[in-house]
Structures are given as structure tokens and as C-alpha cells.
Amino acid sequence: MARSWRWAAAALAVAATAAFAEADLKPFQGATPVLAGADLQGRPFDLARLRGRVVVLNFWATWCEPCRDELPSLERLQRARTGKIDVITVNFGEQPERIKAFLDREFVELPVVLDRDKDAAGRWKVGGLPMTFIVDAGGHVRYQAFGERKWDAPETVAVVDKLVAEAPRARR
DSSP states (O other): OHHHHHHHHHHHHHHHHHHHHHHHSEEOOSOOOOOEEEBTTSOEEEGGGGTTSEEEEEEEOTTOHHHHHHHHHHHHHHHHTBTTEEEEEEEESOOHHHHHHHHHHHTOOOOEEEETTSHHHHHTTOOSSSEEEEEOTTSOEEEEEESOOOTTSHHHHHHHHHHHHHSOGGGO
8 A cells, every 4th residue: 555655655756856857847838840951960850751760949149148058958868768759959150160069068969959149049039048848759849948958857748758758659
């Protein structure tokens, strides 16, 4: 009896932290904006090609201290969920040389899509940095978050895992 009570209490705690994280992540209203362009290596990128996978999409810049501080947690989230999600970063208006130097210096290995003219940020209504969106496997933005956060915190991971679990099995 005591073991089932502990299990129920643990399950309730996990559900409560996931609910807290969902409340902290703002629901996204509207259609998913287009995100297409080139990555840091000059290869074409199109968010639509990632349909069938959960995507964490982060707008950032090297000069943005909160952006720099949260990049390691995004990288840890990606590593912990390799094969299940994609973490894509979108650089806000900087030159590739500056971005590459920063990534090399900080040992960050996340993919970077360039938004040199800030058109993508405009379409996504990025009002400040960092700004992050979580896109479900159907290609719909489900959540948005403004400001720095720990993307590998258990309550945030629970939200991402919930979206992964909702993804059609055939597309994983």
C-alpha cells in the first residue's frame, strides 16, 4: 500500500511540473510561419522538411547574453533526445564569420539558420531575444517562450516528450 501511494505521489509531481512548464510556455496562436533559407554552411534549409519531427526553434544572437547562457541547455536537450527531436537555432542578423567564431569558441554544435535581413524574425513575430518556439510533428507551432530558460529542465523536457509521444509512429 505504501509503495502505491509513493508511486501515485511521484506521478502527480511529474504531472504538476509538466503542467507548470506548459503554463510557462505560452500557447502559440495562428498559422506556423515559413522558415526557409540557408544554414551556416550555405546549405538550403526549410522547416517544412522536418514535418514528422518535433522541432525546438530558437532565435538568438551572439551579442545577446541570455541567448548565450541558454545555448548549452538547448544543446543538452538535443543530445538527450537525439533521433526524437531537432533543435534548430536561427541567428538574428549577424555575419557568418562572427557566428562561426562564437560557436568555435563556445564549443556549440547546434545547427544555425541565417536570418541576415531579419525577415524570418519578422514573420515569426520575434519581439526580443532569445525567443523559442516548439513545433509539433504535424508542423504546427504549439508553444513559444520569450527569454532565457533551462531547456533541459525536467518540466520542459516533459512538455517536449509529450509532443514526441503524440507524433505519428510512422513518422518517427
